[in-house]
Amino acid sequence: MKYSELFCPTLREVPSEAETASHQLLLRAGYIRKATAGVYSYLPLANRVLKKVMNIVREEMDRAGGQEVIMPIIQPRELWEQSGRWSVYGDEMFRLTDRHNRGFALGPTHEEIITALVDGDVHSYRDMPLLLYQIQNKYRDEIRPRFGLMRGREFIMKDLYSFDVDNEALEISYRKMYEAYNRIFQRLNLDYRVVEADSGAIGGNESHEFMVLADTGESEIVYCTHCDYAANVEKAVCMLTSEPMTEDMLSLEKINTPGQRTIQDMVEFAGIVPSQQCKTLMYMADDKLIAVLVRGDRELNEIKLKNILGCQNLYMADEHTVREVCGASFGSLGPVGMPVEIYADLEIANLRNFTCGANEDDFHYINVNPGRDFKPRLEADLRNAVAGDACPVCKNRLEMILGIEVGHIFKLGTKYSSAMGATFLDQNGQELPMVMGCYGIGVSRTMAAAVEQKHDDNGIIWPMPIAPFQVIVVPVNANKEDQMVVAEQIYTELQAEGIEVLLDDRDERAGVKFKDADLIGIPVRITIGPKALQDNQVEVKKRWEDEVNRVNIDQVVNAVLTIIRA
RNA sequence: CGGGAUGUGGCUCAGCUUGGUAGAGCGCUUGGUUCGGGACCAAGAGGCCGCAGGUUCAAAUCCUGUCAUCCCGACCA
Numbered sequence: 001m002k003y004s005e006l007f008c009p010t011l012r013e014v015p016s017e018a019e020t021a022s023h024q025l026l027l028r029a030g031y032i033r034k035a036t037a038g039v040y041s042y043l044p045l046a047n048r049v050l051k052k053v054m055n056i057v058r059e060e061m062d063r064a065g066g067q068e069v070i071m072p073i074i075q076p077r078e079l080w081e082q083s084g085r086w087s088v089y090g091d092e093m094f095r096l097t098d099r100h101n102r103g104f105a106l107g108p109t110h111e112e113i114i115t116a117l118v119d120g121d122v123h124s125y126r127d128m129p130l131l132l133y134q135i136q137n138k139y140r141d142e143i144r145p146r147f148g149l150m151r152g153r154e155f156i157m158k159d160l161y162s163f164d165v166d167n168e169a170l171e172i173s174y175r176k177m178y179e180a181y182n183r184i185f186q187r188l189n190l191d192y193r194v195v196e197a198d199s200g201a202i203g204g205n206e207s208h209e210f211m212v213l214a215d216t217g218e219s220e221i222v223y224c225t226h227c228d229y230a231a232n233v234e235k236a237v238c239m240l241t242s243e244p245m246t247e248d249m250l251s252l253e254k255i256n257t258p259g260q261r262t263i264q265d266m267v268e269f270a271g272i273v274p275s276q277q278c279k280t281l282m283y284m285a286d287d288k289l290i291a292v293l294v295r296g297d298r299e300l301n302e303i304k305l306k307n308i309l310g311c312q313n314l315y316m317a318d319e320h321t322v323r324e325v326c327g328a329s330f331g332s333l334g335p336v337g338m339p340v341e342i343y344a345d346l347e348i349a350n351l352r353n354f355t356c357g358a359n360e361d362d363f364h365y366i367n368v369n370p371g372r373d374f375k376p377r378l379e380a381d382l383r384n385a386v387a388g389d390a391c392p393v394c395k396n397r398l399e400m401i402l403g404i405e406v407g408h409i410f411k412l413g414t415k416y417s418s419a420m421g422a423t424f425l426d427q428n429g430q431e432l433p434m435v436m437g438c439y440g441i442g443v444s445r446t447m448a449a450a451v452e453q454k455h456d457d458n459g460i461i462w463p464m465p466i467a468p469f470q471v472i473v474v475p476v477n478a479n480k481e482d483q484m485v486v487a488e489q490i491y492t493e494l495q496a497e498g499i500e501v502l503l504d505d506r507d508e509r510a511g512v513k514f515k516d517a518d519l520i521g522i523p524v525r526i527t528i529g530p531k532a533l534q535d536n537q538v539e540v541k542k543r544w545e546d547e548v549n550r551v552n553i554d555q556v557v558n559a560v561l562t563i564i565r566a
Numbered sequence: 567c568g569g570g571a572u573g574u575g576g577c578u579c580a581g582c583u584u585g586g587u588a589g590a591g592c593g594c595u596u597g598g599u600u601c602g603g604g605a606c607c608a609a610g611a612g613g614c615c616g617c618a619g620g621u622u623c624a625a626a627u628c629c630u631g632u633c634a635u636c637c638c639g640a641c642c643a
Contacts, residue, residue: 009576011577011578011593012577012578012592012593012604013578013579013592014577015577015578016572016578016579016635016636017635017636019636019637034635036634036635037634037635037636143567143640144637261643263642263643279643280643281642281643282643292642294642299642300642302642315641316641316642316643317641318641319641319643329643330643331643332643333643357643384642476601476602477601477602478601479601507601508601508604509600509602509603509604509605510601510602510603511601511602511603511604512603512604512605513602513603513604514602514604515603515604516604518603527602530602
């Protein structure tokens with residue numbers, strides 16, 4: 001491809017709307033343009049990258065036994081009512097109405113459609129396992145679309161659904177996908193980690209996320225410094241490693257603390273460290289008010305709480321209700337004399353003589369002791385993991401890192417097949433619901449994540465497997481015929497080797513061409529300039545290194561092939 | 567949904583306080599000079615100042631409404 005013919009409008013300045021590296025660079029380098037909040041056009045370079053990502057995904061899905069299909073974006077309301085998600089999915093689903101006033105959704109995911117599809121035509125254990133996937137646009141009306149492609153309202157996703165006869169067979173499908181996903185991210189050449197994850201609203205029990213590591217990641221991951229354990233903080237098990245404190249119990253005392261509401265307030269007011277305080281959070285769990293305790297230096301993990309309670313809806317209680325029941329406002333609450341059930345994090349029981357609100361504005365208790373002064377209904381792991389915690393597998397130190405969730409695999413079980421009546425007959429003629437799994441990869445997000453992870457001040461640094469072009473050939477001066485002749489020759493030879501080459505034939509100054517080449521992130525640059533040309537040489541430069549190598553013209557193709565295959 | 571900010575040529579922004587009918591840089595077009603890290607000179611094209619009302623002799627500027635975009639938050643006391 002000749003650069004002069006390429007639609008690649010690069011921007012010299014950073015568009016004011018972009019904050020993160022991937023958003024800025026994809027805009028500046030002419031990969032994407034915004035149509036409206038969270039919705040983008042993909043320009044030719046982006047399209048090339050996306051196709052490469054898709055092809056790698058496709059190859060690995062096919063290799064694992066998947067069959068590609070295309071399912072509708074517009075989905076009928078009835079299917080979503082059957083699964084129960086029409087009412088559950090909420091504002092995040094784009095909904096529309098046709099001229100007959102019938103309801104539809106723009107598919108945020110495809111469990112309903114595919115379950116209905118398979119239900120119609122799969123009736124026997126002989127037809128399974130069945131692995132179907134598609135690569136397609138998905139629609140989610142995000143509260144706040146953010147960071148360009150990272151959190152869009154329209155995005156490209158690969159989703160595969162597995163249908164099996166029982167849990168054992170599902171396990172095989174799940175393992176296949178787990179391995180396929182690892183191959184995919186290895187082939188994409190991205191630094192990533194697989195973590196244990198919560199399966200969330202989509203249902204099911206086992207779940208893993210594939211995270212591309214990047215400083216701007218939205219997900220916090222803890223990983224063990226010694227073994228393979230890694231998990232999303234939402235999921236990470238917090239071992240109780242602290243020993244129970246042994247100091248003597250002092251007598252409970254109520255102290256006047258005018259205007260002191262937060263943990264930090266009490267640190268400053270009374271010099272009590274956060275780990276000797278108790279945070280009291282009030283939640284409504286399916287209309288029942290409860291109190292939840294975590295140490296003052298910890299954060300409550302709502303997902304763990306919800307899982308332990310087994311409730312449908314969990315949200316923090318409003319201050320009004322709390323005042324009515326407890327007699328105090330947020331910030332002055334505590335377990336002593338708490339009129340509702342108390343759920344405490346494991347660490348609370350180990351504390352002695354801690355401080356908490358007195359359920360009376362402007363008063364706190366000091367020297368509070370679990371067991372003596374209050375009794376929780378339940379003690380459980382309810383907090384978020386932090387760096388320095390002990391690995392639940394090998395007890396070594398956990399570290400924390402940020403990642404971008406690009407893949408997520410779930411065991412769904414029979415949630416959808418039961419709800420929607422997708423059953424089959426087994427060998428014994430018994431009717432059973434199919435056992436399902438679902439497996440997603442955010443394709444457009446993967447492109448953004450790659451930029452987020454691999455860029456420098458000058459622009460994008462594409463990993464070779466997904467670069468829009470592998471090589472860019474830059475004659476320093478397009479008006480010098482000797483340079484252009486060599487450039488065209490190298491361009492042709494590389495193409496003959498099946499290499500994707502961009503020839504920058506524009507009549508621009510060298511600086512402009514170098515800037516653009518760096519910005520759009522082509523991995524290998526071949527520069528044809530007057531100095532090297534005198535020695536029958538050209539310059540070869542890798543985007544991720546500063547070093548420039550001179551290579552004889554007749555050896556350029558080999559040199560490039562070596563780099564590409566490395 | 568709550569809070570904050572911003573909407574002025576393709577991009578980045580100035581002008582708004584103190585109303586008088588629009589500017590700069592980049593980009594674009596033409597000509598010339600240049601030519602190894604975003605050149606220079608000259609001449610051009612391009613905007614009813616987000617939209618709708620209102621105040622006024624007069625509105626980018628003041629008032630009201632509305633839409634859009636971005637940021638922070640959306641319940642960790």
